[in-house]
Amino acid sequence: MATIKDIANKLGIAVSTVSKGLNGASDISDEMRQLVLDTAVEMGYASKKMKASGSRKVCIFIENMDYENIEQFGYEIIVGFKLAAARRHWDVNVVPTNLNMQTAEKFDSYMLKNGYSGAFLLGFTLHDDWVQQLNKTSVPTVLLDNYIERNNHIGYVGTDNYEGIDLAVSHLYSLGHKKIAFLNGSKNSMVSEQRQQSFITSMEKHGLEVNEDLIEYGYYVPDCAKDYVPGFVKHGATAIMCASDLIATGVITELHKLGLKVPEDVSVIGFDDLPIASQLTPSLTTIRQDRTDLGKSAFLLLDGLVHNVTISKLLLRAKFIQRESTGPCKN
Amino acid sequence: MATIKDIANKLGIAVSTVSKGLNGASDISDEMRQLVLDTAVEMGYASKKMKASGSRKVCIFIENMDYENIEQFGYEIIVGFKLAAARRHWDVNVVPTNLNMQTAEKFDSYMLKNGYSGAFLLGFTLHDDWVQQLNKTSVPTVLLDNYIERNNHIGYVGTDNYEGIDLAVSHLYSLGHKKIAFLNGSKNSMVSEQRQQSFITSMEKHGLEVNEDLIEYGYYVPDCAKDYVPGFVKHGATAIMCASDLIATGVITELHKLGLKVPEDVSVIGFDDLPIASQLTPSLTTIRQDRTDLGKSAFLLLDGLVHNVTISKLLLRAKFIQRESTGPCKN
Known part of the structure; x- marks a missing residue:
């Protein structure tokens, strides 16, 4: 696995500059920071933060899905994920995303820069830049309702x-x-x-x-x-x-x-x-x-991927709820 | 949920006799013990042992599959399951089964009698008596490579x-x-x-x-x-x-x-x-x-089912291993 020194050698810059780039210091240029991050990703560098097993930090990215209140689809998924994560003392950030953000920065670079050990993507489609980049990522990532072939670092969670x-x-x-x-x-x-x-x-x-x-x-x-x-x-x-x-x-x-x-x-x-x-x-x-269970299961899956248990799909049971909008056919 | 007293009332026998039946005491007849167990299952009785969240006891049932040494398919699956169970302080018994055993006693009665909170079934087929009984069981159960429709207590683990x-x-x-x-x-x-x-x-x-x-x-x-x-x-x-x-x-x-x-x-x-x-x-x-991961994942799934997270399917990635038995086509 590449070290900070390897990255410095490849770019012909000082180790301290690489370190600044990786840590988002403001006294180097945006271009240099991006170059350092992209090179680090390309060389398979993983920061101590990403590998730390004590207190991990993971991120829920969400788009095209409402989640601010309990009436909305994403709300309980996020609650379930956070509940399960808290039990293992993992920190969870929720980051709303959009196409601009995905165009501005590559997924792997974003994860490396912010020291995230893994991600849970909600509401993304196969057309999203970041989803397309998932073919090659080595960052443990769980997708709700989407499946990526042949990448052992990606899992799919959903309902049957x-x-x-x-x-x-x-x-x-x-x-x-x-x-x-x-x-x-x-x-x-x-x-x-x-x-x-x-x-x-x-x-x-x-x-x-x-x-x-x-x-x-x-x-x-x-x-x-x-x-x-x-x-x-x-x-x-x-x-x-x-x-x-x-x-x-x-x-x-x-x-x-x-x-x-x-x-x-x-x-x-x-x-x-x-x-x-x-x-x-x-x-x-x-x-x-069951959205709370979808969130909990997404965490289980991500926890597995972080520990190299290469789960590909995790599906929950769908449950039939009878109420008043269905009745006998009269025709 | 039914109590010991409910069972005694239904059968018109003493509470102490029910208690003996459930605990496998030897001073009542086999027939009475079986009647008590079957009635308890029918009435949805779950013993304190089965519900205990402290130190749970679960069972791996295995048939039609070799598992005694590392060369054999079942060996690492069991190791993986036990490793994951040990981390949560669950006890695991491995019980080889056969058709006679399945004919002699119903799955639910066996589980109740032995105080198991859940089961992992290896090598069973859809024709097995116990697998057919799984349509109706409420005992959390995980099947390797078999799927039961519409029962929220059963999960399927396998490779994609x-x-x-x-x-x-x-x-x-x-x-x-x-x-x-x-x-x-x-x-x-x-x-x-x-x-x-x-x-x-x-x-x-x-x-x-x-x-x-x-x-x-x-x-x-x-x-x-x-x-x-x-x-x-x-x-x-x-x-x-x-x-x-x-x-x-x-x-x-x-x-x-x-x-x-x-x-x-x-x-x-x-x-x-x-x-x-x-x-x-x-x-x-x-x-x-990856058989160790199959075992670990089976435990994850069973743990989910025991906690009412109704996982239906959990699939692991299949991995391509290139060696010497394949080469270019010459025709």
């Missing part, structure tokens, strides 16, 4: 989407529904693709016809419902499975606008079990993702 | 078979091999089915023809090679991917019998990276399952 969607389809099937529509979240998301495939597999498993007019990709926001609900109704859907509770709130609003009652005319199921699910009228039948 | 097989196919592809045969392990095993599907998917991903004459299920023993290797050779295979190192040893022996050299005439890849892989002539290129 197949079982979740299958629980929902089974429930609707048991209520007599045959024409079940699926309003998915955004395309180009691994989770959406898994849910799409799971829906088709589960419909076939139950001997139900997979009708392309009843399957659509939308977005993970309520507003997308207005573009698809009228079409689903026109094609005879008696139940609508939604890829998130937020989408389901939009679907219920649209059904009401069309003069249809939930669940008397159309049953609706969500996914996530956010606090809003129990507050809606009618309250929402949904598939629960 | 898709990535493992894909690493092997990629390697052979990069050496110019196109006619790649696959000698799988036993049918009716979840792992064999995953590897079969992974092989087909990976071949297609690499633009290679999937030839049914070159794909066979065998058994996880060297001896099965003699039934399939001549056919593979006849159909022009230049490389043989094996579902285990033991199968690969049989394949190499058969190739030698046919007057073919490894890797000059036919390349061979194993799976597992048992100690024997590096001792063979030629030494065996293989896909490594």
Whole structure:
């Protein structure tokens, strides 16, 4: 493993300058600091802070996901992670990120500069610069709902989407529904693709016809419902499975606008079990993702990676929560 | 949750008799003891021992798998599990099982009688009585290489078979091999089915023809090679991917019998990276399952289940180990 001296030799500068660069001292230029960091990363340098087993410091990076209050998806994930980390006396920083920040600095350099031993990335997509850099990183990193092939330093944590969607389809099937529509979240998301495939597999498993007019990709926001609900109704859907509770709130609003009652005319199921699910009228039948446990499991996984236990995937059970938005099919 | 008194009331017997039944006392009949245990399980009784958070006792049940010395597949898995358990001061018993034992007593009754808080099952198949009973158990249980749907108390630990097989196919592809045969392990095993599907998917991903004459299920023993290797050779295979190192040893022996050299005439890849892989002539290129980490991860998972973190699947990375049994394709 490279030492500070190796980096100094390679760049032909003083050891003290390298040390300043690594520690973010202000009396060297930004360019020199960046050059030192990038060279250190390239040479596989890891600081004492990163390797320290006593009190480690790790970082949760978050984007495209709300997390400030308990109503929001990210909140309990972060709580769960912090709870598990506290038990091992690890420090956790939460850092909101954006594309600019990712363009400005490479992931590995950012981690090295700040002495982080590992990271948990929430809400990132495969298009993010930092996610693309994860193919080659040696910094232990856990991704929520995204998977990186062939890098032993990266793990994926999430909920078992197949079982979740299958629980929902089974429930609707048991209520007599045959024409079940699926309003998915955004395309180009691994989770959406898994849910799409799971829906088709589960419909076939139950001997139900997979009708392309009843399957659509939308977005993970309520507003997308207005573009698809009228079409689903026109094609005879008696139940609508939604890829998130937020989408389901939009679907219920649209059904009401069309003069249809939930669940008397159309049953609706969500996914996530956010606090809003129990507050809606009618309250929402949904598939629960246990977010506190997702956070705890992300920590377990990161702890494993830091100790060279190369966990690739850790999936939690999805849980079926029956409420009032689903009922027997009358058609 | 049921108490000893509830059980006594239900059976119309004295509390002291229930207590004797639960503690395995010898001054009541076998039938009465069994009745007490089965009733306790049915009523959801959990003993103080099972719930104790101080010093828990868990059990590794093992069958159809050798584990007595380091050459064998189960050895390091058990070591890894025990290492992780010791760090949390949990006691671990290793209990070899067989079909008779499973017929004689139900899984839940066995666990209750012995005060185990959880179990790790190695080498079981979906046909085992105890595995079939796992659909309904509430005893935290981890299975190696088997998955139980819809029970939040059960977890599955294993190696990412898709990535493992894909690493092997990629390697052979990069050496110019196109006619790649696959000698799988036993049918009716979840792992064999995953590897079969992974092989087909990976071949297609690499633009290679999937030839049914070159794909066979065998058994996880060297001896099965003699039934399939001549056919593979006849159909022009230049490389043989094996579902285990033991199968690969049989394949190499058969190739030698046919007057073919490894890797000059036919390349061979194993799976597992048992100690024997590096001792063979030629030494065996293989896909490594890190067995110590499988054991450690099984404990992590069980610890999660005991604390109601409902982990469903935990998969480890498969690792490509290049040795001498693979070489460039000359055809």
